[in-house]
Amino acid sequence: MRIRSAISATLASAGILLAGWQSGIHVEDTRGAAASTPAGTSGTTGATGSSSGTTGSTGSSSGTTGTSSTSGTTATDSGAAAEPTTGAAAKAGGTYAGSVVQTRFGAVQVQITVNAGSITDVTALHLTDDDRKSIMISNRAAPLLKAEVLAAQSADVQTIGGATITSDAYLSSLQAAIDAANL
Amino acid sequence: MQRTSDYPPAPPALRARTFSCMGTVVSLTLPAALGADKLAAATAVVEQLFAGLDETFSLYRPDSEASRLARAEIALPEASEDMRRLYADAVGWRLLTEGAFTPERPDGVLDLSGIVKGYAIQEAGTSLLALGLRDWCLNAGGDVLVSGSPVLVSGSPVPGSPESAGREPWRAGIVDPEDRRTLIAGYPLGGRSGAKLALATSGSAERGDHIWAAGAGSGARPGSAAPVFRQVSVAAADIVTADVLATAIVAGGLPMLDRATDGWDIEVLAVRAGGELLATPGFRR
Numbered sequence: 001m002r003i004r005s006a007i008s009a010t011l012a013s014a015g016i017l018l019a020g021w022q023s024g025i026h027v028e029d030t031r032g033a034a035a036s037t038p039a040g041t042s043g044t045t046g047a048t049g050s051s052s053g054t055t056g057s058t059g060s061s062s063g064t065t066g067t068s069s070t071s072g073t074t075a076t077d078s079g080a081a082a083e084p085t086t087g088a089a090a091k092a093g094g095t096y097a098g099s100v101v102q103t104r105f106g107a108v109q110v111q112i113t114v115n116a117g118s119i120t121d122v123t124a125l126h127l128t129d130d131d132r133k134s135i136m137i138s139n140r141a142a143p144l145l146k147a148e149v150l151a152a153q154s155a156d157v158q159t160i161g162g163a164t165i166t167s168d169a170y171l172s173s174l175q176a177a178i179d180a181a182n183l
Numbered sequence: 184m185q186r187t188s189d190y191p192p193a194p195p196a197l198r199a200r201t202f203s204c205m206g207t208v209v210s211l212t213l214p215a216a217l218g219a220d221k222l223a224a225a226t227a228v229v230e231q232l233f234a235g236l237d238e239t240f241s242l243y244r245p246d247s248e249a250s251r252l253a254r255a256e257i258a259l260p261e262a263s264e265d266m267r268r269l270y271a272d273a274v275g276w277r278l279l280t281e282g283a284f285t286p287e288r289p290d291g292v293l294d295l296s297g298i299v300k301g302y303a304i305q306e307a308g309t310s311l312l313a314l315g316l317r318d319w320c321l322n323a324g325g326d327v328l329v330s331g332s333p334v335l336v337s338g339s340p341v342p343g344s345p346e347s348a349g350r351e352p353w354r355a356g357i358v359d360p361e362d363r364r365t366l367i368a369g370y371p372l373g374g375r376s377g378a379k380l381a382l383a384t385s386g387s388a389e390r391g392d393h394i395w396a397a398g399a400g401s402g403a404r405p406g407s408a409a410p411v412f413r414q415v416s417v418a419a420a421d422i423v424t425a426d427v428l429a430t431a432i433v434a435g436g437l438p439m440l441d442r443a444t445d446g447w448d449i450e451v452l453a454v455r456a457g458g459e460l461l462a463t464p465g466f467r468r
Contacts, residue, residue, distance in 0.1 A: 140444050141451050141461040149452065149460060150468050152356040152369025158197060158212065158333050161370070162325035162358035163386025163414055164300070170208040174358065174366070175322060179210045182199035 097125060154178075195333040195351070200226040204233040205300055206243065207324030214318050214335045225316060229307040233323075236306075239265055240299040242292075253292045266295075273298045276427045281442070283435030284427050301383065301426030304328050308422070320353050320372075326383045328422045329353040329373040349375025355382050360414040360454055368452055368466060370418055379418040379450065379465075383425035385433045386414045387456075411436040411456060417443070418450040418465065425449070 093115045100109045113121035154160075160175040170176050196215035200222055201208050211229055213222045241247045248266055251257050259270060273286035273295055288294045300323055308328050311319055318331035332350035352374030356366035373380050387410035415432045419425035428443045432453065435442075440461065444451055450465030 139450075139463050141440055141453055141463050144460045144462040144467065146367065146460060148468060149368040149462055149466050150370060152354065152366045154356060154366055157354045157356035157366070157369060158195070159210075159320050159322045159327050159329075159353060159355045160325065160358060160366075161322075161327050161355050161382045161384045161416055162363070163360070163384050164207055164324040164326070166206055167203050167208055170324070174356070174364065175210060175325070176208075179199045179201050179212075182197045182212060182215075 197333055198222050202226065202230045202233075204230065205237050205241070205296075205303070205324070209233060209324070210320075210322045212320040212322070212333075213316065214333060216335050217316075217318075221316070225311055225314060225319070228310050228314065229321065232307050232310060233303050236265070236299055236303045239263065240269070240295055242294060242296065249293070249295065253294075259293075269295050269298060269302060272302075272423075276431075279446075280427070280431040280435065280439065283431035283439040297430050298423065298427060300324070300326060301423040304381075304422045304426075325358075326381075326422060326426055327353075327355050327372065328381045329355075330380065332374050349378075352378060357382075357384060357416050357452060360386055361458060367454065367460075368416075368462075370416075370450070370452075370466065372418070379420055381420065381422035381425040382416060382418045383422060383429045384414060384416040385426075385429040387412060387433050409456065410434075412440075412453050413456050413458070414454040415440075416452045419447065 093113075095111055095113045097111045098109055100107050109125045111123050111125050112119050113123075154174050154177070158178065160173065160178065162173075162175075165173055165175075197212050198215040198217075198219060199210050199212040201210045203209075209229065211222065211226050213225065238244070239247060240249045242249050242253060244250060248257070248263060252259065252262060252266070259267065262270075270286060270293070273284070276284045276298070277286065284297065286293060286295050286297065304321060304323050304326060305328070307321055308330065311321070312330065316330070318333065318335060320327065320329045320333070329352075333353050334351045336350065352371035355370050355372050357368045357370065359365045359367040370379075370382055372378065372382055410433060412433050415429045417425040417429040417432070419428070424447060428447060428449060428451075432440045432443055432451065440451065440453060443449060444463055450463045451461070452463075452466045453461040455461065
């Protein structure tokens with residue numbers, strides 16, 4: 001009786017291991033798709049997902065993806081970002097492309113280079129859909145000389161913008177002069 | 184003096200009407216060719232709309248709904264739909280600007296005057312379009328909303344000219360806060376699709392009764408009372424956004440300026456207290 005239960009327990013754990021291994025491989029596949037060129041080596045990242053306590057040897061280093069028995073799911077989520085760097089593959093180094101992120105300026109995608117577990121370079125694979133929008137990314141206000149701004153002569157404009165003026169101040173304003181000319 | 188543009192040498196013939204409301208003067212300008220009657224009718228519609236909102240929202244009228252709210256004679260849940268809607272909008276803007284724009288005075292009194300004029304201009308613009316008017320310029324005390332062009336289409340555009348895709352824009356000048364008889368910059372509004380239609384300007388020196396230096400709230404300039412900007416002009420697709428952000432930047436200083444240009448599709452011209460200019464690329468010549 002005791003032997004039988006021991007055997008069935010062993011079989012069960014072997015089954016779990018096998019399932020874990022397969023889901024790990026599956027994880028690796030999805031990651032490969034998400035991060036188009038995981039130049040860094042083989043099945044190492046996949047192993048982290050399977051772990052479930054036993055194969056901890058491979059899953060050791062990561063921490064973020066190696067959340068034991070939860071297998072594929074969490075790893076797939078994080079795989080969308082440039083996460084595949086965690087784990088043994090990151091140790092090995094390589095280049096990893098992040099997912100395409102939509103911003104209000106268009107789609108943006110970056111690629112990182114990993115060497116000995118550290119990010120050594122970040123390059124933009126894709127910065128927005130067209131040049132006009134790329135320029136808008138740097139739409140911050142910068143110091144400018146008066147001679148550098150769009151000039152205007154009061155004789156050449158049809159309306160005047162300014163801080164709110166009172167009805168009294170209006171009478172002597174440029175807007176009043178323009179309105180008077182068009183009455 | 185030689186003109187290099189393809190536009191007719193004479194300035195566009197325009198006709199304007201004005202009226203007083205909300206403590207300032209509102210001007211409506213239309214191409215003269217549309218006729219005086221159309222302008223008079225359009226002005227009447229705009230004036231009625233402004234007067235109605237002023238009656239509800241003015242804190243200068245003791246009998247207005249806003250004044251009764253301020254005296255706590257009524258509570259916000261009992262207020263009119265306009266009041267509640269504008270309050271909700273203003274609170275939304277307070278969140279978006281991280282407190283730089285706020286519908287409450289430091290003494291806690293609800294004050295929507297920072298948003299009501301922009302709202303009035305926007306509603307007036309909607310009414311003008313509903314009247315079938317496509318080309319107009321509405322200026323309420325220095326805040327501007329336009330539609331179309333000052334020049335009515337007559338015949339086909341000059342083939343091959345770079346402007347053939349669009350029409351002549353309304354040219355707005357921005358006053359120099361140091362000398363209000365001169366202009367510090369210009370900005371084209373409307374004329375082509377995609378162009379900004381609204382230009383709002385806020386100042387810290389003039390009638391800045393709805394702008395309070397956001398020292399404590401936003402953490403922009405804690406302990407400092409002197410505003411960083413003398414005047415801020417914002418061009419945007421709509422007047423409420425332009426108006427609120429101009430107010431927020433004056434109150435929130437440089438951090439709010441950067442947040443505004445990062446988060447919204449706007450052009451900004453800011454005049455610092457010392458007279459130096461900060462501008463986004465759209466204001467560069």
